[in-house]
Structures are given as C-alpha cells and as structure tokens.
Amino acid sequence: MASLNVYSVLVVLFLTCGVVMATKENDQIIKESNCETKMGLHCVLEAFTSIFNIGSISNKCCGDLVVLGKVCHSALVKRTLENPVFKDLNPATIIAKSIQTWNNCLALIDSPSPSA
Numbered sequence: 001m002a003s004l005n006v007y008s009v010l011v012v013l014f015l016t017c018g019v020v021m022a023t024k025e026n027d028q029i030i031k032e033s034n035c036e037t038k039m040g041l042h043c044v045l046e047a048f049t050s051i052f053n054i055g056s057i058s059n060k061c062c063g064d065l066v067v068l069g070k071v072c073h074s075a076l077v078k079r080t081l082e083n084p085v086f087k088d089l090n091p092a093t094i095i096a097k098s099i100q101t102w103n104n105c106l107a108l109i110d111s112p113s114p115s116a
Contacts, residue, residue, distance in 0.1 A: 026079040035072035039064045051077060051097045052089070062105035073102055 030036060039047070043064040049055035057065065065073060077098045081091050 026075045026082070029071060029075040030079065033069070033072050033075075035068065035076055038068045038072065047073075047101065048080075050101050051094060052080070052086070057101060057105065059108060062108050065102070065105045066109045070102060073098070 039061075043057075043061035046055065046057045046061045047065055050057045077094065080086060081089070081094055086094075
C-alpha cells in the first residue's frame with residue numbers, strides 16, 4: 001500500500017512540475033519574442049473574443065495575427081488558459097477555437113485578392 005501512495009505522490013509531482021514548466025516556457029516565449037507588443041489592443045480584443053467567446057475577427061486583425069506569428073499566438077492562448085479567471089473553460093475547446101481562428105486568418109491572408 002505504501003508503494004501506491006509513493007507512486008501517487010510521484011505522479012502528482014510530475015504533473016505539477018509539467019504545468020509549472022509549461023507556464024515558464026510560455027512566459028519565456030512571450031517575453032523573448034515581444035509577443036505582447038506586436039498587436040494593437042483593438043485586434044487583441046477581436047482575436048480574444050473570437051477564441052474565448054463568440055465573435056469574429058476582421059481582415060485587418062487577421063493580418064496582424066498572422067504577423068504576430070503562430071508561436072506567439074499559441075503561447076498567449078496557453079498563458080491565458082493558465083489564468084484562474086478562465087478555469088471553468090474547456091481547454092480543448094479553446095485550443096480548437098484558437099487553431100480554427102489561426103487557420104482561418106492564415107487562409108484569408110494567403111488567398112489571392114479578387115481582380116478588379
């Protein structure tokens with residue numbers, strides 16, 4: 001029975017360390033890449049609403065999101081999910097919406113504009 005308790009403690013410790021390391025990794029990515037300074041507040045709010053709530057993101061803000069880059073986008077979403085304010089949200093749903101928003105913006109930016 002004691003080995004089961006030791007095993008349980010090790011699993012909890014491993015999971016806790018993983019979360020702490022993920023948090024530090026996201027913070028480091030955000031800091032080193034200056035992620036928080038690459039988009040204006042208006043576009044940040046549009047992107048946030050499209051991912052964490054219900055809303056759409058404009059073409060202009062899609063362009064800003066793509067310029068921000070996927071690494072920054074992912075790190076900012078993951079760090080936001082770590083905030084206790086968002087503890088009731090389903091992380092899988094948010095990550096899926098984040099990927100969908102990214103892919104939609106990337107497709108929009110990559111698509112040729114119609115000829116006049």
